[in-house]
Amino acid sequence: MTEGTTTYREAMREAIREAMRRDERVFLMGEDVGAYGGCFAVSLGLLEEFGPERVRDTPLSEAAFVGAGIGAALGGMRPIVEIMTVNFSLLALDQILNNAATLLHMSGGQLNVPLVIRMTTGAGRQLAAQHSHSLEGWYAHIPGLRILAPATVEDARGMLWPALQDPDPVLIFEHGSLYNMSGVARPGPVDITGAALRRSGTDISLIGYGGTMGKALSAADALAGEGIEADVIDLRVLRPLDDATIMESVGRTHRVVIVDEGWRSGSLSAEIGARIVEQAFYQLDAPVARVCTAEVPIPYARHLEEAAIPQVSAIVAATREVLAS
Amino acid sequence: MTPQQARELIEHALAQVAPDADLATLPPDADLRDILELDSLDFLSFVEALSDASGYRIEEDDYPAFSTVAGGAGFLAAHTGTS
Amino acid sequence: MTGAGPSEFRMPSLGADMESGTVAEWLVQPGDSIRKGDIIAVIDTDKALIEVESFHTGVVDSLLVSAGERVPVGTPLALVTTAPAPARPSTRERPPAPAGKEHPRPAPGAPEPAPAPPSPPVTSPIVRHLAEQRGLDLASVHGTGPAGRVIRADVERAQARAKASPLARKLARELGVDLARITGTGRTGAIRADDVRAAAVRQGKPREAAVRASARPAAPAAAERPAQERRGEAMRQAIAQAMARSKREIPHYYLATTVDMSAALAWLRQRNRDLPVPQRLLPAALLLKATALAAKEVPRLNGFWIDDAFVPGDAVHLGVAISLKGGGLITPALHAAAGRELGDLMAGLKDLVARSRAGRLRATEMTEATITVTNLGDLGVELVHGIVHPPQVALVGFGKILDRPWAVDGLLGVRPLVTVTLAADHRATDGFTGARFLAVVERLLNHPEEL
Numbered sequence: 001m002t003e004g005t006t007t008y009r010e011a012m013r014e015a016i017r018e019a020m021r022r023d024e025r026v027f028l029m030g031e032d033v034g035a036y037g038g039c040f041a042v043s044l045g046l047l048e049e050f051g052p053e054r055v056r057d058t059p060l061s062e063a064a065f066v067g068a069g070i071g072a073a074l075g076g077m078r079p080i081v082e083i084m085t086v087n088f089s090l091l092a093l094d095q096i097l098n099n100a101a102t103l104l105h106m107s108g109g110q111l112n113v114p115l116v117i118r119m120t121t122g123a124g125r126q127l128a129a130q131h132s133h134s135l136e137g138w139y140a141h142i143p144g145l146r147i148l149a150p151a152t153v154e155d156a157r158g159m160l161w162p163a164l165q166d167p168d169p170v171l172i173f174e175h176g177s178l179y180n181m182s183g184v185a186r187p188g189p190v191d192i193t194g195a196a197l198r199r200s201g202t203d204i205s206l207i208g209y210g211g212t213m214g215k216a217l218s219a220a221d222a223l224a225g226e227g228i229e230a231d232v233i234d235l236r237v238l239r240p241l242d243d244a245t246i247m248e249s250v251g252r253t254h255r256v257v258i259v260d261e262g263w264r265s266g267s268l269s270a271e272i273g274a275r276i277v278e279q280a281f282y283q284l285d286a287p288v289a290r291v292c293t294a295e296v297p298i299p300y301a302r303h304l305e306e307a308a309i310p311q312v313s314a315i316v317a318a319t320r321e322v323l324a325s
Numbered sequence: 326m327t328p329q330q331a332r333e334l335i336e337h338a339l340a341q342v343a344p345d346a347d348l349a350t351l352p353p354d355a356d357l358r359d360i361l362e363l364d365s366l367d368f369l370s371f372v373e374a375l376s377d378a379s380g381y382r383i384e385e386d387d388y389p390a391f392s393t394v395a396g397g398a399g400f401l402a403a404h405t406g407t408s
Numbered sequence: 409m410t411g412a413g414p415s416e417f418r419m420p421s422l423g424a425d426m427e428s429g430t431v432a433e434w435l436v437q438p439g440d441s442i443r444k445g446d447i448i449a450v451i452d453t454d455k456a457l458i459e460v461e462s463f464h465t466g467v468v469d470s471l472l473v474s475a476g477e478r479v480p481v482g483t484p485l486a487l488v489t490t491a492p493a494p495a496r497p498s499t500r501e502r503p504p505a506p507a508g509k510e511h512p513r514p515a516p517g518a519p520e521p522a523p524a525p526p527s528p529p530v531t532s533p534i535v536r537h538l539a540e541q542r543g544l545d546l547a548s549v550h551g552t553g554p555a556g557r558v559i560r561a562d563v564e565r566a567q568a569r570a571k572a573s574p575l576a577r578k579l580a581r582e583l584g585v586d587l588a589r590i591t592g593t594g595r596t597g598a599i600r601a602d603d604v605r606a607a608a609v610r611q612g613k614p615r616e617a618a619v620r621a622s623a624r625p626a627a628p629a630a631a632e633r634p635a636q637e638r639r640g641e642a643m644r645q646a647i648a649q650a651m652a653r654s655k656r657e658i659p660h661y662y663l664a665t666t667v668d669m670s671a672a673l674a675w676l677r678q679r680n681r682d683l684p685v686p687q688r689l690l691p692a693a694l695l696l697k698a699t700a701l702a703a704k705e706v707p708r709l710n711g712f713w714i715d716d717a718f719v720p721g722d723a724v725h726l727g728v729a730i731s732l733k734g735g736g737l738i739t740p741a742l743h744a745a746a747g748r749e750l751g752d753l754m755a756g757l758k759d760l761v762a763r764s765r766a767g768r769l770r771a772t773e774m775t776e777a778t779i780t781v782t783n784l785g786d787l788g789v790e791l792v793h794g795i796v797h798p799p800q801v802a803l804v805g806f807g808k809i810l811d812r813p814w815a816v817d818g819l820l821g822v823r824p825l826v827t828v829t830l831a832a833d834h835r836a837t838d839g840f841t842g843a844r845f846l847a848v849v850e851r852l853l854n855h856p857e858e859l
Contacts, residue, residue: 254575254601282578285601286594324595345733362733364786365690366761376685385680385688 008150009179011157012042012118016080019164020050023078026164029056029065030082039084040120040179066092066117070099070169073115078164083119085127086135086173100169101144112167116160122175122211122261123309129297132305134261136173136210137268140239146170147238148192151213153183155236158190166192173238175211175261195242197249201229204319205249207272208259209235212310216259219315228319238268246272247280254285257318259310264292286325289318326379331401335394338374342367353395381405414469414487420460421481421597422453422771429453430478431485440468442488449485450768454642456738457767458774466490482596572599583608586719588712643736654798658713659834662793665846667853668816669809669824675856683751691809692783693754695826697859699804700724700745700753702848703779708837709830709845710778712799718836723747727777727797728757730764738764739780739797740773750859785809785826794831801836804849805829826853 006014019026027050028043034057037044047055058065062083069081083089089096096117103111123132140147146166150156156174163170170192198213199220208216213234220230231249235242250256256276260269273288294308326334336348343361357363363371372391376383379401383391390400419429433450442448447459448468469487473479572580572587576599580587583604590607592599672694680688703710703724711720724746727739740763742748742756763769780797785808792805807827814823828849830842852858 254573281574283575285573285575286598321595325598365692366758369688369690370758373685373688382685385677 004184005182006153006157006185007179008153008156008174008181008183009040009042011153011183011185012160012174012179013044013046014185015157015160016043016046017049019078019080019161020046020054022161023164025076025078026080027054027056027072027077028080028082029058029069031058031060031065031084033057033082038082040174040176042118042174042179043082062088062091063095066095067099069115069117070095070103070113073100073113073169074103074111079115080160080164081115081117083117085131085176086119086121087130087133089117089119089135096139096145096169096171097142101142104144104168113169114164114167115169116163116172117169118172118174120176121173122177123293123298123305124177124211126300126302126305127176128300132176132298134211134293136171136238137260137262137266137271139171139173140241140268140271142239144168145239146192148172149210149236149238150174151178151208151210151234151236153181153185155190157185158188159192162189162192173210177211178214181214192237193242195236195245196234197231197245198234199230199232201231201253203228203230203253204255204257204322205231205233205246205253206257206259206315206319207233207235207246207249209238210261212259212261215310215312215315218312219319222312222316223319226320228323230319241272241275243275243279246276247283250276250280251283254283255322256284257289257291257315257322259291259315261293261309263295264290265295267292286322289322291315291318326402326405328398328402331379331398331405332394334375334378334401335391335397338371338378339394341374342370351394353398354393356392357394358392375401379405414489415464415466416484417448417462417464417486417488418596419451419473419479419481419483419485420771422451422458422460422774426453426455426481428478428480431473431475432457434471434475436468436486438468438470442466442468452767453774455646456764456769456774459768459770461771462488464488464490571597572604573601575601576604579604579608586714588714588719640734640736643738647737650797651795654795658796658798660796660831661834661839661842662829662831663839663842663846664791664827664829665850666825666827667850668814669826669853672853672856673809673824687751687754689750689754690757692806693750693757694853694856694859695783695806696726696728696742696745696757696781697748697750697753698849698852699779699781700726700742700748701852701859702845703802704746705848706841706845708841709802709832711801711836712778713801713833713836714799716835718801721778723778725776725778727780727800728760729780729782730761732765738769739777740764740769741775741777743772743776779804781806791827792829794829796831796833801833802842802845803831805831 016028020028028046030038032039033043034047034052034055037047043055058068066081066083069079072079083092100113100115103113121136122134125132136147136149139145146163146168148159148163148170150159150172156178159172163172198217201220204223206216206220213232216232220232223230231253233245233249256273258269258272260267262268264270269290269292273290276284276288291310291314293310296308299305299308339346339348339357339361342363346361351360358368368388372383372388375391375397381401381404387400391397422429430452431449432452434448435450436442436448442462442465444463444465445461448462449460451458451460466488469489471486473483473485479485571592571594577587579585579601585604585608587599587604590599590603591597592603594600669691673691676689676691676694683689707720708718710724711718723744725741725743726745727741729737729739731737740760742753742760745753748756760773777797777800779800780794780803782792782794782803783806784792785806788808790807790810792807794803794805796803805828809824809826811822812825813820814825816823828846830846832842
């Protein structure tokens with residue numbers, strides 16, 4: 001299973017399985033992760049393999065079970081807490097911000113919180129406005145957290161183990177549209193400190209992450225047909241941002257389109273745009289452009305949902321505009 | 326031409342260089358450059374139009390006579406034959 | 409990247425202070441065939457009605473903005489289906505790259521590209537059209553196009569702040585390229601890095617200059633008010649901006665000299681006696697010509713002060729201060745004045761005044777003056793202390809020609825005298841240069857046959 005083609009969901013499951021095999025301190029908890037196999041079927045079969053002590057169904061109280069995870073981490077365990085969607089994580093925001101992200105500072109460096117929280121994010125599956133938002137940009141605002149956004153099967157497979165080795169809290173955002181994506185997952189950990197160049201070009205830097213990566217790559221394919229060669233950057237790590245990779249790319253292409261499924265105002269794309277202006281202003285040959293989600297609650301109706309979130313055509317159009325401006 | 330014909334020619338020429346002016350109320354002895362705010366180019370255009378219309382070539386030395394409508398009409402009447 | 413589809417004809421920028429314009433009149437209709445350089449629309453810039461030419465040869469596909477509509481600079485106004493232009497590279501051309509990737513490869517069997525032609529430089533139809541239209545001597549225009557070719561940008565160069573990307577600005581500084589001499593290929597005319605690289609390659613040698621940044625907020629458009637009133641107010645604002653900037657930034661010095669005009673006027677009278685009335689010359693023509701020749705002889709006063717450096721004008725384009733009947737002032741350019749016959753200059757002046765007052769100036773006339781002349785003599789004024797029109801560095805003023813007592817060869821006589829003044833930017837020149845300039849003006853007016 002580690003060598004051939006697999007899905008993002010299976011890669012994530014395999015990563016959890018491997019971690020639980022390698023380290024007996026690792027356990028998984030969350031809503032319906034046990035008997036039901038996880039709302040997105042990531043943990044299917046793990047209860048049977050590892051038993052209810054290590055694959056724990058929790059009550060429907062995000063604050064309670066995230067808090068329990070923090071306590072377990074403080075107590076020496078290596079918990080993996082699954083939150084069903086990022087929308088529900090807001091119920092645990094107090095635990096995440098005021099405890100997990102803060103205790104190292106409050107304790108004068110005495111208390112690390114080696115906790116991993118996984119959650120689903122993003123739209124595109126007709127799950128309506130309470131299950132579809134992309135709020136990872138909010139978490140990327142918080143010092144003390146490492147925010148990961150695996151966009152490939154390989155990263156889904158390889159990010160969990162190094163995240164568990166991090167002595168401080170790590171949040172992993174899994175875009176719901178990716179679970180069925182197939183790919184090759186080489187065994188072994190991957191880097192969780194930097195961005196990756198998914199495609200190399202000279203005319204434009206397309207910057208995205210997670211659920212927008214596939215769209216950015218499709219846009220790059222379409223643009224290549226017009227003779228426009230795009231650099232495609234997969235951020236992978238939303239906090240701390242890998243400024244060096246971004247600026248290196250901007251230094252070569254001099255033009256940028258940032259793709260972000262979050263809302264535009266106060267978004268991660270805004271932060272990236274500001275950093276480019278701060279650090280690479282004199283490399284810019286055109287205004288920085290952004291393709292973000294319309295500033296509405298994500299609609300349920302398919303056509304409206306599609307219209308609300310970044311699409312390949314919008315990325316292509318934004319790129320053409322930047323090249324012409 | 327008669328002074329009246331000359332006056333009409335002058336008014337016609339003035340209308341070309343100062344289209345907004347109310348020529349009916351223009352005193353015959355008023356200084357045209359002052360009252361119509363004509364600059365030297367306007368005045369040249371006026372002379373040009375008038376020379377063309379009257380068939381009489383107005384020299385630069387004649388310009389002083391054309392500083393008023395009355396003076397110009399008198400000059401033209403005196404220098405062109407009566408028909 | 410640039411396919412064969414329709415080209416957009418956009419609202420042009422017709423001066424530093426222009427943020428938007430109104431299509432006053434369309435001179436073409438969809439389906440009309442047009443040639444590059446044809447005047448296809450009249451644009452109301454608030455300051456004047458300006459005739460604008462097409463950049464394309466082709467067929468008018470559609471008009472996107474109707475007459476009377478006010479739109480920002482850069483807004484597409486019409487679509488023109490262009491005829492394929494042979495042997496013209498794409499507008500996104502890049503300078504030759506060291507790694508041959510971007511060199512155009514000649515098709516197999518195609519003839520070798522012709523070597524750069526020696527003088528006279530080749531010019532495009534639109535440039536010839538522009539030159540012809542205003543009696544511009546192309547030989548006197550500094551060409552920045554391929555092989556020194558005079559391109560439209562050379563003719564229509566705006567002295568305004570260039571809209572350029574940060575990278576373009578940085579490159580321009582590093583390569584010594586003057587942004588004011590580049591036409592941007594960006595959608596709204598923005599200068600991009602490739603434009604600067606191309607210009608640097610064309611230019612061949614580094615130059616010392618870059619263009620200042622002095623963005624100012626757009627004045628709120630008041631579309632409802634009558635155009636006349638709006639234009640008057642907008643013009644007042646534009647004059648206010650330019651003059652305030654001049655007094656704020658330019659350390660002026662002033663020189664004056666009194667010139668005996670008897671030789672000039674006698675010569676003029678004699679000459680006018682032999683000319684048909686329509687070709688009669690005014691003293692103003694002599695004063696303009698003398699100024700133009702003096703500016704040519706003292707070139708430090710003919711040009712621009714841009715970002716702490718003097719940029720010489722490519723020829724003497726005299727900005728002529730023309731007062732409008734309804735109030736306001738406009739200073740359109742008499743192009744290449746030093747090389748023009750007096751009669752030609754006189755005709756040019758008459759044409760310029762007439763079109764200024766009719767509000768029918770052309771784009772190049774609004775933006776290209778290299779030195780300004782103001783003549784308030786008609787109003788009885790004896791002496792003009794002018795304010796330099798930035799980024800120019802000098803303004804020449806003429807007062808009324810008055811009969812005055814004057815000492816000649818130890819005797820007192822009555823002579824027609826004119827007071828010539830020079831207001832100049834002390835950053836660009838010193839009083840010595842200014843004095844030399846006035847001395848040349850005086851010498852020329854004393855020898856009108858040289859004019």
